[in-house]
Amino acid sequence: MTEQSNISESSHPTVTLLPFYLNGTLSEEERQEVDRHLAECESCRQELEEMRSLQVSVKSYFSTLPQPPADICNKVQARILAESQSEKPHTPTDHAPTIESFGTRFQAYLHSIFSTQWAPALAVSLILGQAVVLFWTLTLPATAPRGNEVQRPGPVIERSVPQAPVPSIRRQFHIAFQDKTPEHIIRRIIRDLNGRIVDGPTAEGLYTIEVPDSDAGQLETIIQDLNKKRDVIRMAAPLTASSQ
Amino acid sequence: METTQYQQQADNELVAGTARGDMAAFETLFRRFETKVYQYILSSIHDDAMAQELLAEVMEAVWKGAKTFKGESQVSTWIFGIARHKMLDAIRKRTRHQTSTIALDQAMDIADPRDNPERQAEQQDEADTVKEAIATLSREHREVLYLAFYEGLPYQDIATLIDAPVNTVKTRVFYAKQQLKRALENPRRQQNVP
Numbered sequence: 001m002t003e004q005s006n007i008s009e010s011s012h013p014t015v016t017l018l019p020f021y022l023n024g025t026l027s028e029e030e031r032q033e034v035d036r037h038l039a040e041c042e043s044c045r046q047e048l049e050e051m052r053s054l055q056v057s058v059k060s061y062f063s064t065l066p067q068p069p070a071d072i073c074n075k076v077q078a079r080i081l082a083e084s085q086s087e088k089p090h091t092p093t094d095h096a097p098t099i100e101s102f103g104t105r106f107q108a109y110l111h112s113i114f115s116t117q118w119a120p121a122l123a124v125s126l127i128l129g130q131a132v133v134l135f136w137t138l139t140l141p142a143t144a145p146r147g148n149e150v151q152r153p154g155p156v157i158e159r160s161v162p163q164a165p166v167p168s169i170r171r172q173f174h175i176a177f178q179d180k181t182p183e184h185i186i187r188r189i190i191r192d193l194n195g196r197i198v199d200g201p202t203a204e205g206l207y208t209i210e211v212p213d214s215d216a217g218q219l220e221t222i223i224q225d226l227n228k229k230r231d232v233i234r235m236a237a238p239l240t241a242s243s244q
Numbered sequence: 245m246e247t248t249q250y251q252q253q254a255d256n257e258l259v260a261g262t263a264r265g266d267m268a269a270f271e272t273l274f275r276r277f278e279t280k281v282y283q284y285i286l287s288s289i290h291d292d293a294m295a296q297e298l299l300a301e302v303m304e305a306v307w308k309g310a311k312t313f314k315g316e317s318q319v320s321t322w323i324f325g326i327a328r329h330k331m332l333d334a335i336r337k338r339t340r341h342q343t344s345t346i347a348l349d350q351a352m353d354i355a356d357p358r359d360n361p362e363r364q365a366e367q368q369d370e371a372d373t374v375k376e377a378i379a380t381l382s383r384e385h386r387e388v389l390y391l392a393f394y395e396g397l398p399y400q401d402i403a404t405l406i407d408a409p410v411n412t413v414k415t416r417v418f419y420a421k422q423q424l425k426r427a428l429e430n431p432r433r434q435q436n437v438p
Contacts, residue, residue, distance in 0.1 A: 025398035
């Protein structure tokens, strides 16, 4: 490398422009000014070559700096979406995340299923029906025999009231699908998880999915597996404290 | 991997999309800048854990601040500016206890297995020399060398980014280069220059 440490700006006015001459960002006028000076200044030509060599070394060095972790984008998106949801749940704001194409379409699809006028009446009827059946089941052994039926001694058959199954611990997480993900793929993913949509899609296309699970580690594994399906899933993330 | 339909969009369009709340545009912008921002931070602070956290903070700030971007500077300058601001804050807050320098220590240890052993050793020596020389520079000198030589930014953008007059930028890059040259010529004799 040529020793050229004594070159100064006072005697070589364009020398401080050389780095930018090299990276090609000078204006046309500045570039011509440097060209004119270089044509008549051997020192600056040497300086330029020296700088070119250093630039290669510097570029080479910085290009070997590590890459960021692959999942950092997902983490940031999850943080943003959770924050957005906790601030104004289900209310699109002027800066709420949106996934216009798929989110809107799928929301309309769900709306068509669940928002018909008869749905609430049907739901109430079913609940009342279940209550009547349950009441009848519980009270049947205590009712008196009807008509002239005679009660005979015999084997007592305990009519056991079927006990409600012990509810398994169900866990929830957020998921957002890619714009182009077709609905049948979404249904298949949710079905494969034995999960169900308990909330969403929000304006930003975020669903809350509930899956049967008894171990937090399993949910973490599920979320990790989902995040590998980048072609169909934008992100999956556990519920934050604020969204639980 | 950038979201397909946004791959061809200009940075400005992606920021505009982000300002509208379009998460896909934001993701594309994120993918486009994450390595640049991460390496820029690492060029100044040799702590990969902190660099990851700062990268996340920077991109969250981009999401929140997209509406305030007026297009008066390049998007890269704007994002690097946010990164610099957060980085300097982190440096100020950092305790005296220095964390590991894993990132930079590991950075130059990657060799191409296709190279023959002699050439590989030679390249490793060169890389080690450059690494050591760059490590002797002040943070300010490393920063401007990164921005001018690696990112290829014009001096006007660097001036905006580091909030300094353009003449200061020009002379700082020049002296950073001089300092690096001296460090390369006299390895292991250089001291950190503030």
